[in-house]
Amino acid sequence: MELAKVTSKGQVTIPIEIRKKLGVKNGDKILFVEEAGRIYMLNSSMDALREAQKEFFGEAERVGLKDDDDIMKMIKELREESWAK
Template structure:
């Protein structure tokens, strides 16, 4: 267990072991969640990524994307469509 002192400005230093475990680096934002008279510190980047993963769960399968090759094919199709819209449509 690590202990940190609160400065006169209300600041604390997050111990390095905790920063490493949470993947925090200078400039990152954190979320303070109060629960049962305790504070939980959350890496906001990871939280956003996890929420995105939850929201997107199953979308690939619903779109018929079942393999890495399906993704490659889809990217190729989208690039072709963009090329045609931008360059071939103006000829």
């Protein structure tokens, strides 16, 4: 358990061990989420990545991507289409 003090401006220094666990670096944004009467602090970039992963779940199978070769082929085709315009 870590302890931090709130300044008169509402600022808090996040202890180094907590920053390491969250993967938070200078300039990163922190997300505060309330769930079931508790407040959670998250690295906003990591939360956005998790949300994107949830939204994309199953899409590779839906469009027929089975491995890295399929992905590279799709990227090549998309680039060729883009360059043709």
